[in-house]
Amino acid sequence: KTKAFIFDLDGVIVDTAKYHYLAWQKIASQLGIEFTPEHNEELKGVSRVRSLDLILELGKIEATQENKNLWLVQKNEDYLSYLVDMDESEILPGVVPVLKFLKENNQKIALGSASKNARPILQKTGIISYFDAIVDGNDVTNAKPDPEVFLRAAQLLGANPEDAIVFEDSVAGVQAANIANMKSVGIGEAKILHEAQFIFPDFTHIDEQFIESLIK
Ligand code: B16
Numbered sequence: 302k303t304k305a306f307i308f309d310l311d312g313v314i315v316d317t318a319k320y321h322y323l324a325w326q327k328i329a330s331q332l333g334i335e336f337t338p339e340h341n342e343e344l345k346g347v348s349r350v351r352s353l354d355l356i357l358e359l360g361k362i363e364a365t366q367e368n369k370n371l372w373l374v375q376k377n378e379d380y381l382s383y384l385v386d387m388d389e390s391e392i393l394p395g396v397v398p399v400l401k402f403l404k405e406n407n408q409k410i411a412l413g414s415a416s417k418n419a420r421p422i423l424q425k426t427g428i429i430s431y432f433d434a435i436v437d438g439n440d441v442t443n444a445k446p447d448p449e450v451f452l453r454a455a456q457l458l459g460a461n462p463e464d465a466i467v468f469e470d471s472v473a474g475v476q477a478a479n480i481a482n483m484k485s486v487g488i489g490e491a492k493i494l495h496e497a498q499f500i501f502p503d504f505t506h507i508d509e510q511f512i513e514s515l516i517k
């Protein structure tokens with residue numbers, strides 16, 4: 302059967318989650334806010350605007366919209382500076398073989414990301430042609446855990462939510478997939494992603510047998 306395979310981007314296909322963290326850390330330290338990897342988990346899959354609000358809440362800082370806009374621009378410029386030299390070597394291990402296997406088995410593939418920088422990243426890493434549909438932060442109004450991004454992706458692929466499988470590294474994204482009534486596959490730590498139906502530390506642990514069990 303043809304299913305809809307929806308991939309999150311940051312932390313699933315590429316390890317850009319570390320760059321987001323570095324860029325946010327700079328803003329936080331500038332504002333005297335302690336921002337740990339644990340805090341960062343809550344920002345994964347969360348939009349840029351919402352991420353800044355969470356950091357400011359953490360530091361109990363009230364800011365003007367003008368300042369917020371400046372920090373948002375600064376964060377994105379800093380983040381983009383890490384992506385300048387990006388190429389296919391930044392694709393996480395095991396991802397391309399899974400994309401290839403899905404294509405060979407006539408499966409549909411979509412991107413479902415909160416990032417507004419998704420398209421250039423897929424282009425730079427040379428994997429954009431695998432995707433039958435792309436839904437990113439420019440296309441949706443409601444951020445994960447709202448299921449909008451994944452529902453739109455499935456719709457563009459012509460699939461029912463029940464026939465969609467979502468790969469996610471964030472708690473908010475796993476929740477979005479579950480709310481959408483899709484199968485959720487967590488990529489990362491079981492301790493963090495326990496709400497996912499399946500959990501793997503990374504794509505090298507996802508074998509053809511597992512994919513075949515989803516296609517049946
Ligand atoms: P940008 P994903 C998300 O991407 C990231 O996980 C999150 O950390 C980031 O704030 C968000 O994109 C917005 O990204 O600033 O590039 O628009 O994991 O949903 O692919």
Ligand code: MG
Pocket residue numbers: 309310311312313345346469470471474
């Ligand atoms: Mg992610």
